[in-house]
Amino acid sequence: MNMISVSRLTKTYGDLTAVDDISFQVEKGEIYGFLGPNGAGKTSTINMMIGLSRPSAGEIEVAGIDVRRRTKKAQAGMGIVPDESNLYNEMDGFDNLCFCASLYGMRREEREAKARRLLTLFRLDDAGRRPFKAYSRGMRRRLTIAAALIHSPQVLFLDEPTTGIDVESSRQIRDLIVELKQQGTTIFLTTHYIEEAERICDRIAFIAGGRIVAAGSLPELMDSVSRQHAIRFITAGNSTVHAAELESRFAGSEVRAQADRTIVMTSRQRIPLFPVMEFLHNRGVEVLEARELRPSLEDVFVRLTGIDTSVPAKPGQKEADQ
Amino acid sequence: MKGWIAFWNILKKDIRNYYLKPPNISWGIIFPLSWTLMQLIRSPDGSIQDLLPGLISMSVLFGTTSMLAVTITFERSGRSFERLLLAPIGLSTMVLAKIAGTILFGMFNAFVPVILAAFLVDLHAVNWGALLLAVLLIAVTSALMGLLVAVSAEQVFEAQTLSNFFRFPMLFLCGLFIPLARLPVFLRPVSYCLPLTYGTDVLRGLITGSSTLSPALCYGMLLLSAIALFTISRHMIRRNWIL
CATH class of the missing domain: 3.30.70.100 (Alpha-Beta Plaits)
Incomplete structure (x- = not known):
């Protein structure tokens, strides 16, 4: 069963085509990796899928709901982790989670119980009453993911979930993503860390210049170049x-x-x-x-996109992606 | 019910995070107090009752427009505002929840000079129900103007600049300092388009009994302005924030 279905999706900003006629499907319980360099069109795609941006053309369905026409209904089943941790700095971890739960109409007892469970699951019990602004980057990221799970979404969108955080926190987040998949959550993940995608994704799409240049399971992608x-x-x-x-x-x-x-x-x-x-x-x-x-996924990526991953991205390139 | 839970929690969060912070409470008290004292020092013979409608209008206008424009722009720059845009609640519910806190803050500001005046002059003839309604409608229209500023600004300083760009001309055009009859003819149509013109006039009628327009017209125009501004704000949010 397809939980995400994207068909001929296009996004243009004036003369610039950020996303160019892309199509793909993600099945229930699958981790789908969307891989590409900065400025490839990952964030533009995810923004259209979550209803934060209007497609210039194409169709998007999430859990069988047309995102363009029934945006709010579709958003009720989505958990969204943006590329920057965007909770409220003035509020503590527990209150942040409770507030996010209230946006989904959860009642007080239910949201407080769920917030406590998530703080434990994300090993943030001790930090639950600390203001969000006092959290480390890794803790902020974990709490942002916890906030996205507060209403038990069917589909989780993760935009660069491990960018800029320490190794231990990255590992914990990856383990958690795999655990969520095992519980049946469908996960759409954008990343520019090839090894991360290689480790946890069931299927991967490479995006470059707004177009999907290759897509498939890891062995399929490997076979496509060797x-x-x-x-x-x-x-x-x-x-x-x-x-x-x-x-x-x-x-x-x-x-x-x-x-x-x-x-x-x-x-x-x-x-x-x-x-x-x-x-x-x-x-x-x-x-x-x-x-x-076997060729590494990085070899496949370089071969298919022609982009040399050993060359560091220019400062500010990430912004261009947005 | 779900919409109501979201509405109530957005309002509670804004009150806790912004309006109950000591700098804002002190601003809410000091600003109307300063205006009152300034006017009294400038014209010691002037009646507090004559000054009161203007003081209430200015307190509401400055309190609401500043707060909403700044808080929304602040949330947008930290991207926490995206949470509200991505929540499964209607845009109208979200807008109403965001302006509700500001309206309450504006009304609190409005009653600082009223409380002060109550100690100095006899206000027993004032119809408090009608006054509350007038203050509420001024607060709603001013808050929605603050929202329009927030939609157009990217940074907090831009929001502040833009707010002043329309607030000060409005003060001089709404009949507060210069009676409408003494304004140049070409400016009068502009004055009659400003919700504050009707707000000030209805307050003047309620406090001093010297209004120039019919109270029904003033309430009607304030309500109409509120509906128009709400509709424009919704449209602008859709156009500017859901790209």
Whole structure:
């Protein structure tokens, strides 16, 4: 069942096309990653999906509700975490959560009970009565996510949830996202951290210049840039003498043996591990490690978008995205 | 019911976060007091009763327009205002909740000079129900003008500048300092478009018994202005904030 359905979505600002005719679907309980560099159109897309911005063209449905025509009804089922923590600085954590719950019409007892549960879940019990402005960045982010979950939404939109926070908080947030997915929440996540998407997303779309340049599951994206399978063996002794024999024994494969006791086998077909190990064992070669070599998601991203991720983004580029 | 829960909590939050803060309470008391004292020092022979309609109007106008324009612009710059735009509540409910706190604050401001005057002159002939209604309608129209400023401003300082841009000309055109009959002919139509003109006149009638327009017309025009400003504000919010 599709929880998010986006069809031919376009957003233009004067002559600039921020989002250019994109379509995708997200199934129930899925984590869908929307990956792209700053200024690619991620925030513009998410803003249209949550009803904060009007599409120039196209259709959006969230939980079966047309966001353009029944915005408020659709928003009732959405949890939204913007790219900046935007709770009220003057209020403490507990009151912030209770206030957010009241916006969804929750009664006092219900919102207070839920706020307490979320503070515990997000390990913010001790900070519940501290003003939001006194929170660290990681705590602010966690409370903002807690606020988005206060009304138990069916679909959670996370815009750059771990940007600018410490490693430990990032890990906690990622664990929580996975936990939410297991409970059946559908999650739409934008990020420019490739490794984050690789770790937690079921499917990923790459956006660049306002267009989706590739979309699919991790293996599908990997296969789209590399049709080859590769295994690297690290052996106890020199194995270069067996390279040619290995290549002829396993037809269609290409073997490179290096002086550092490494053998790399590549093939268009999957390489059966056990026969190769047995082959080497029978020739007295002890295998210490065997590992499948795959292109990283970053390799795929660079290949598909032509954007070099090693080049740092220019200051202020994030603003351009908005 | 859900809309009412949201309305009540937005109002409560604004009162706690903004209107009950010591600087704003002191502003709410000091500002009308200063105006009253200034007028008394300037014309010691002037009757407090003659000054009162103007003092009430100015207190409401300055209290409401400043507060709403600044609080909304402040929330928008910190993006917490997005929470309200993304909540499943109607735009009208949200607008009413945001202006409700300001209206209460404006009414509190209005009654500072009234309380002060009550110690100095006899106000027993005043129809308090009608006065409360007039103050409420002035506060509503002024708050909605503050909202229009907030919709047009990006930063707090812009909101303050814009507020002054229309507040001061309005003070001089609404018949508060210069009677409408003595204004240049070409400015009179502008005066009759200002809600404060009707607010001041109805207050003058209630406190001193010397109004120039019919009270029914004044209340009607204030109500009409409130409806028009509310409709324009809603339209502007949709156009400017949901891009």
